[in-house]
Amino acid sequence: MTLTRTTCPYCGVGCGVLAGADGTIKGDPDHPANFGRLCSKGSALGETIDLSGRLLAPQIGGEQADWDTALDLVASKFSEAVREHGPDSVAFYVSGQLLTEDYYVANKLMKGFIGSANIDTNSRLCMASSVAGHKRAFGTDTVPNTYSDLEQADLIVLVGSNTAWCHPVLFQRIAAAKAARPSLRVINVDPRMTATRDIADMHLRIRPDGDAALFNGLLAHLVANGHVDADYVAAHVNGFDAAVAEAQASTPTDSGLSTSELDAFYRLWAGTDKVMTLYSQGVNQSVCGSDKVNSILNCHLATGRIGKAGCGPFSLTGQPNAMGGREVGGLANMLANHLDIENADHRDAVQGFWESPTICTQAGLKAVDLFNACADGKIKALWVMSTNPAVSMPDADGVAEAIRNVPFVAVSDIMARTDTGDLADVLLPATGWGEKDGTVTNSERRISRQRAFLPAPGDTRPDWKIISDVAARMGWAEAFNYEGPADVFAEYVALSDAASGFARDLDLSVFADVDYANMIPRQWPDNDSRFFAEGRFYHADGKAKMLPITPPTPIAHTGFHLNTGRIRDQWHTMTRSGKAPKLGSHLAEPYVEVNPADAAALGLGLGDLLRLQSNEGRATFRALVTDRVAKGQLFAPMHWTRQKSSSGTVNSLVTPITDPTSGQPALKAGKVSAERM
Ligand code: SF4
Numbered sequence: 001m002t003l004t005r006t007t008c009p010y011c012g013v014g015c016g017v018l019a020g021a022d023g024t025i026k027g028d029p030d031h032p033a034n035f036g037r038l039c040s041k042g043s044a045l046g047e048t049i050d051l052s053g054r055l056l057a058p059q060i061g062g063e064q065a066d067w068d069t070a071l072d073l074v075a076s077k078f079s080e081a082v083r084e085h086g087p088d089s090v091a092f093y094v095s096g097q098l099l100t101e102d103y104y105v106a107n108k109l110m111k112g113f114i115g116s117a118n119i120d121t122n123s124r125l126c127m128a129s130s131v132a133g134h135k136r137a138f139g140t141d142t143v144p145n146t147y148s149d150l151e152q153a154d155l156i157v158l159v160g161s162n163t164a165w166c167h168p169v170l171f172q173r174i175a176a177a178k179a180a181r182p183s184l185r186v187i188n189v190d191p192r193m194t195a196t197r198d199i200a201d202m203h204l205r206i207r208p209d210g211d212a213a214l215f216n217g218l219l220a221h222l223v224a225n226g227h228v229d230a231d232y233v234a235a236h237v238n239g240f241d242a243a244v245a246e247a248q249a250s251t252p253t254d255s256g257l258s259t260s261e262l263d264a265f266y267r268l269w270a271g272t273d274k275v276m277t278l279y280s281q282g283v284n285q286s287v288c289g290s291d292k293v294n295s296i297l298n299c300h301l302a303t304g305r306i307g308k309a310g311c312g313p314f315s316l317t318g319q320p321n322a323m324g325g326r327e328v329g330g331l332a333n334m335l336a337n338h339l340d341i342e343n344a345d346h347r348d349a350v351q352g353f354w355e356s357p358t359i360c361t362q363a364g365l366k367a368v369d370l371f372n373a374c375a376d377g378k379i380k381a382l383w384v385m386s387t388n389p390a391v392s393m394p395d396a397d398g399v400a401e402a403i404r405n406v407p408f409v410a411v412s413d414i415m416a417r418t419d420t421g422d423l424a425d426v427l428l429p430a431t432g433w434g435e436k437d438g439t440v441t442n443s444e445r446r447i448s449r450q451r452a453f454l455p456a457p458g459d460t461r462p463d464w465k466i467i468s469d470v471a472a473r474m475g476w477a478e479a480f481n482y483e484g485p486a487d488v489f490a491e492y493v494a495l496s497d498a499a500s501g502f503a504r505d506l507d508l509s510v511f512a513d514v515d516y517a518n519m520i521p522r523q524w525p526d527n528d529s530r531f532f533a534e535g536r537f538y539h540a541d542g543k544a545k546m547l548p549i550t551p552p553t554p555i556a557h558t559g560f561h562l563n564t565g566r567i568r569d570q571w572h573t574m575t576r577s578g579k580a581p582k583l584g585s586h587l588a589e590p591y592v593e594v595n596p597a598d599a600a601a602l603g604l605g606l607g608d609l610l611r612l613q614s615n616e617g618r619a620t621f622r623a624l625v626t627d628r629v630a631k632g633q634l635f636a637p638m639h640w641t642r643q644k645s646s647s648g649t650v651n652s653l654v655t656p657i658t659d660p661t662s663g664q665p666a667l668k669a670g671k672v673s674a675e676r677m
Contacts, residue, residue, distance in 0.1 A: 001611035005455035005472060007031075007440055007521075008042045008098065008398065009433035011572050012317035012510055013169045014442025015042055016521065019434060019453050023049060031521055033147060033442055040166030040569050040583065047580035050432050053462045056458025056602040057418040059427040067459060071427055071466075075406040075473030077425075078114070081380035085357075087116035089380045091370050094330060095387035096123040096319030097572075099438030101340015101488035102463035103321070104328040105480065106189070107336055109471045110364075111329065112356035113479065117341060117364030118379075120332040122387045123322040124367040125665060128493040129284040130315035131326060131334075132662035133293025137301065137545055139538030140338060141326055143529040145276065146444045146523065151177045152310030155272040158188045159211060161295065161423045164195035167280070167316050168445075175199050185268060188284060189214065191256075191562065191627045192593075192635055203631060204265060207256030208669060209286055212551035214262070215295035217252025219244060221266040222255050222302055233302030238537035239480045239546040243298050247550035253556055259658060269299070281565065285668045290661040294547040301544050307532030316443050323441035327506060328492060332364035333663075337496050338506035346502065354479065366663030367393065374558050375402035382411045385463060386430065388573045390419040391641045394654035394665045395616045412466055413548045415575050419649075429460045433576070437628045438485045439519075445529070447511070448521040463653075464488055486516035503538060504532060556619060560598070562612065562670030563635045564650050570639040578644065590640040590647065594674075595633065599625040609677035612636075614652055614670060619648025620677060634672070 003018040015038055016031020018242070023046030029036035058070035081089045092110050103121075104234055110119040111177060134141045134416055141198075150156065150173055163171040170563035178184045178199060189211070197203045206214055223244050233240050252262050264492055269275055277300065283292045296313050305311040317323055329336035339346035341363055351359040365373055371393060373379050382403065390400040395421075403409055403423045411424035414432035421427055430436075434454045440449050442543065456462075459551055461469075468480035482488050496508035507525040537544040569586035571577040576585065587664075593601070604610065610623040629635050636650045655669045 004421040004451050005449070006449040006451040006453065007320070008045065008047065009320050009576070010039070010041050010318055012443040014320060014440060014446060014448055015169050016448065017042060017045065019045065020633045021454055023047070033444070033521070034084050034169045034446060037172050038170045040586070041571060041577055044580040044582045044619055047582060048576045050579065051457050052579070053415050053417065054426055054457060055413055055429040056460060057429055058459065061425060064067050070428060071473055071628045072186060074410045074426055075470045078381045078470070079474050081408070082114060086378050087114050089378065090116065091115060091118040091365065091373070091379050092383045092385065093367070093370060093387065093389055094119060094385045096121060096126060096325055097386045098324035098325070098463055099321060099440060099485070100324035100328055100438065100492065101438040101485040101549070102467065103325045103330045104488055104492050105338070105464045105467045107550055108354060109331045111335065111352040111360045112351060112358070113447065113471060113476050115358035115360060115472070117332050117360035118370065119330065119364060119419055120367045121325050121330045121372050122367070122389070122392060123319060123325050123332065124663060125285070125380050125392065125667060126281070126318040126322050127284055127596035128331065128664040129286070129289030129293055129314060129659050129660040130304055131331065132290040132491070133297060136290070136294055136547055139568045140505045142531050142538070143443065144317055145314045146528060147173065148528065149276060149312065150174055151311050152274060153276040154183065155187070155268060155311065156184045156198055156273040156275045157189065157269070158278040159189040161278055161280035161316060161354050162190070162194040162196050162565065163278065165200065166566050167566070170316065171196065179340055185272070187265060187268070191633060195568070199407070200646045202264065204257055204569055207554060208633070209288060210257070210550055210561065211292040212254035212288060212295040213252055213254035214257065215299055215623060216247040216250040216549055216551055217255065218266055218567050221245040222270055222299065223248070224269060224550060224643055226523070228302050232535065234300060234333055236537065236543055237301050237546055238300065238543050239548070242548040243546035244552060246607055252549050254551055265563070273305070274308065275305050275483060276314055278314045278316055280316045282668060284664055287657055287659055287666045287667060287669065289659040289664050291549045295549045296600070298546045298549065301546050303341055306531060307535065308529070320459055321440040323443065323445065323574055324439065327441060332366050337492070337499055338504050339499055339502065349499050349502070350495070354497050356479065367657050368663065371399045374406050377405060379406050381408040382406045383412070384420055384658050385412045388418050388420045388641070389576070390423060391573045392638070392651060394651055394656040394667055396651040398656070412463060418575065418642065422449070429458065430466065430468050431456045431460045433464045435460065439489060444523065446521050447524045449519050463662045470498045481545070488557060489516060505538060540677060544576070557671055559671055559673045562653060562669045562672045563633060564638045564654065564670065565635065565668070567637045567639065572639065574639050574644060578586055587637070589638065590621050591624045593626050593629045593635040594623050594627050595625050595631045596627060597631045599623065600676060604676055611675045611677050612672040613675070614653040614655065614672045616655055617648070617652035619650060619652055621647065634674070
């Protein structure tokens with residue numbers, strides 16, 4: 001069997017996969033992210049490539065249609081809305097599941113040709129707070145480290161990250177490093193006791209959103225005990241005094257930890273030179289997510305523990321191509337290639353390069369605001385690509401209503417029935433993993449190819465092609481006249497070159513003239529690149545910035561704090577992973593974890609159902625009584641859709657409040673009451 005070298009379509013680790021049309025799946029031993037390892041989800045990919053449930057032809061109003069009719073309709077509805085109501089009356093909501101080429105073309109159409117920045121992505125739900133934190137501290141959205149730093153660190157702090165389940169191959173790398181070198185310490189900071197705790201030398205059970213108090217306390221400890229690298233700060237960092245003053249004024253026990261726990265953590269962190277702080281959705285998905293990110297970055301900047309081997313803050317991205325989306329400007333507040341919408345020179349450069357008739361001049365609507373605008377009647381045409389916001393957004397029922405309120409909705413997907421697709425006027429059948437070609441960027445800035453090893457089924461087409469065909473019908477055929485994804489990638493790289501006069505991190509020159517068909521995984525700006533080694537950052541004066549962070553004051557709530565997240569063997573709304581019988585056997589139905597003390601107070605017995613109610617909605621889950629959650633807290637997975645569970649979906653319960661800086665929703669901060677059924 002011929003095996004094709006490609007990349008896993010699930011998490012941001014970005015593992016290399018060898019895949020065959022007969023369903024053979026192996027880890028790619030030559031891929032630097034995984035060196036042949038795969039997790040349960042990656043290993044089961046062969047069980048997910050059948051055509052059951054696939055959308056194989058365009059549909060209009062539920063009836064099969066031909067491509068020309070469907071594309072004409074989408075183009076005419078978007079053109080009509082722009083003509084009658086202006087460019088900001090239309091919106092795209094896209095996905096970290098798209099390949100970079102798809103993302104680039106969608107962004108180009110919306111920002112450079114329609115002239116609005118109303119394109120946002122489910123990556124807003126994943127790592128927007130990290131982007132905001134990076135930009136505030138570094139002057140650019142740069143992930144400083146590489147995976148190989150994990151093997152060189154002496155202390156790895158995992159904050160708000162169930163790495164064992166959500167980035168399993170990285171967890172395997174950390175576990176292997178610790179087994180080979182037992183002096184490597186691991187600290188797990190998490191309100192829950194997860195599988196990640198299994199390798200931790202210390203578990204710090206903070207209260208939800210206690211992170212900033214914890215890291216402010218660390219900064220104050222570093223100052224008080226002489227651990228600041230004064231020379232580094234003087235040469236490379238602004239904002240030190242203000243950040244320290246705020247840290248010294250805050251109360252570390254607001255983190256929910258005891259003074260002895262805090263002291264043990266602070267001593268270990270301060271006493272170890274090579275510290276990596278890895279963080280994920282427990283940090284990002286919060287009303288203070290950006291501040292939590294900057295409280296972590298502050299500690300690394302104050303000690304110069306950044307830009308060196310085995311040191312640094314490291315944001316683990318959730319999706320396979322959240323990073324690629326960031327790079328091509330898939331977020332509503334970014335332009336393309338790490339250029340800024342707010343910067344007139346950047347806008348001119350991009351518009352000139354694209355030879356486009358217009359360019360957006362201000363940030364567009366971020367995810368929650370975008371669907372609020374749908375509800376308010378401001379959006380007249382919406383195109384959802386490769387994601388299922390009617391389930392995955394907070395206040396999922398409200399979002400479904402908002403989509404219903406849009407006069408024209410197009411949905412591109414690989415599946416015929418999704419909660420969002422059921423609301424569409426037009427369904428556009430996209431090729432899926434294994435059928436399409438393109439690139440993705442993983443958490444360590446490594447660009448890898450995804451390659452087709454299966455024929456495109458039915459009338460399916462790749463997303464970049466669907467978008468280009470609509471753009472052509474809107475009058476811009478020449479600018480979207482791509483032969484294939486290699487053309488798109490070459491243009492993306494050329495834009496990076498055209499913008500090379502601007503001081504910024506994104507440098508794709510190693511991909512110029514690349515042999516796209518045989519491209520091997522490679523980091524930008526080049527392999528093993530570690531940013532900030534020279535202490536040069538991207539603010540105008542070349543320095544980094546520490547920010548004064550005010551942690552939230554703990555507030556006592558009645559009812560329960562609802563945390564949501566992923567489980568080991570499912571992915572997002574189970575469109576693909578739900579097909580694999582092997583994956584369904586791990587945790588087979590929606591459930592909610594309940595602390596034994598709360599279970600006793602609620603009168604819960606083995607296998608009882610628990611109904612949760614919030615201001616937004618209600619849903620019912622099987623109660624799993626466990627001390628993995630603390631008293632007063634609940635945890636429920638986010639994967640089950642209304643179509644897969646008659647008892648409701650957990651995001652129906654979550655209030656759509658957001659971080660004011662990043663716009664990222666606080667998906668881990670539901671407030672619910674609970675009642676035994
Ligand atoms: Fe895929 Fe992530 Fe598992 Fe690697 S760790 S096989 S990228 S899901």
